Amino acid sequence: MPGVPPTRFVYLGPEGTFSEQALLTLPAAVSGVRLPARSVPEALERVRGGEADAALVPLENSIGGQVGVTLAELVNGPPLLITREVVLPVEFVLAGRPGTSLVDVRSIAAHPQAATQCCGWLRTHLPDATIVDVLSNAAAAIAAAAGEYDAAVCAPVGAVHHGLTVLADKVADHPEAVTRFALVCRPAPPPEPTGDDVTSLAVYISHDRVGALLAVLMELAVRGVNLTRIESYPTGERLGRYVFFLDCTGHVAQPAVGEALQGLRRVCADVRFLGSYPRARGPHDEAGVAPARSDEFLDSEAWLARIRAGELG
Template structure:
């Protein structure tokens, strides 16, 4: 059975996401450690959060994807997110509340309303906060609902969320190898660094638009070198096996200093992508025929 390192410890949202894939689950404490496990070959896959509908991209994941040896996404899954507030049995007063920064940000208004004056503390993960509360380091933790099954804690509140219908998307990563087959409902992800000149980002986006490619995500992260220099993470609908996507990625390659492929994989929503692949194939066949002198 393949081994999947996931952003743990037990009881995180990422664990629930990882359970949707076939494999033996291996908890590790941080996102970089989960990805390092797959890079070193200690596990076959790593499962990490990539974006949340309320708080946006998960910076730790974006940063780890560009470092060291390449890893590629082969699948994604989306979880509905709502939180539980866990406390040690018998707790009467809450002065400190701990969680992953993304989780704290999603319940900020609830905390202000229900626990005014409480101090919020960032921990490595939601379940890491639960473990710390169990050890007596903080009074309360903002966790995934399942965390109550893993720690000797009680539910102070459940179903907590400032914005209804929050969702988080997770990636299943592995070392580069055979790509998943195109399904007609895929996503492709790349990260590029561009020369610093006028209009370069608009050139990249035009390459996509000209080929009828739908952009589903655009994030920038500093290169961590010169101030004001950025990497762009680009998600589009389609699979690199499709001519228009392959063509567009080749164009992005031409516009970039550096480009890294982060995967082509089925979208979690399985909604078919309008691809116009026949038109691209017909156009390529025409050019081919003209080159051979068979057509005018």
């Protein structure tokens, strides 16, 4: 962790969320202060304002895709830096107050990502139930416990924490689903390279330039920098205007990645560096493509320097 290690952590609360479970995989967070936030924007603003040292927020899910509110917050407002990622297997249950049975369920509280991951099961077993969006999986459990809804889609720990009875377990359509979380801090030098790192960027292409997106991809490809993720997100300016989120293999300290970032700076309307940090691999991840070797780039730099000096032998 760059600079002073964080001791105050904020996460998407309340207690019992997957965000809290993911945060507790970090030893520093176990011994540190953990503060729940009501939303991703609130969590990140606490970091920007100095109330917390770091925030753990959901970035993407292997089934539901990007968490749009997190992406939007990372490119709007003062810059923040991703310093670590956590990949957490997610499991959902349908839970209700004691005495509730499955046939009694007419309304279900669920976070939109949870509803997406369980939509097949819900359509099959509770086709007439109304699904109501809430801010988090723990909020769903709280609402069900308060009697606002008949049941909640939530984490098993959330059901236990709020005194709910599990009406059905393993309700996710894809049992191997995982969620990727980002630990976000105020700007500082990135963590040291580990040899298995991710560099995340947000790039704004020049929309009036033919082949603008191809130019972005070429800056990476010609330097052997592997692109592992690319997603578009609306800028909010007007239809057809997007910011592209990129994840690349490697670290900004490596010559190949550094050169690629310089190239992107030249061909893009704007580039926001979101961080270089150790890769966290899920239980079913395959080994990634190795980044271009640094010695190859150092050798080519030395070769070019000799040419410029007139040393052609």
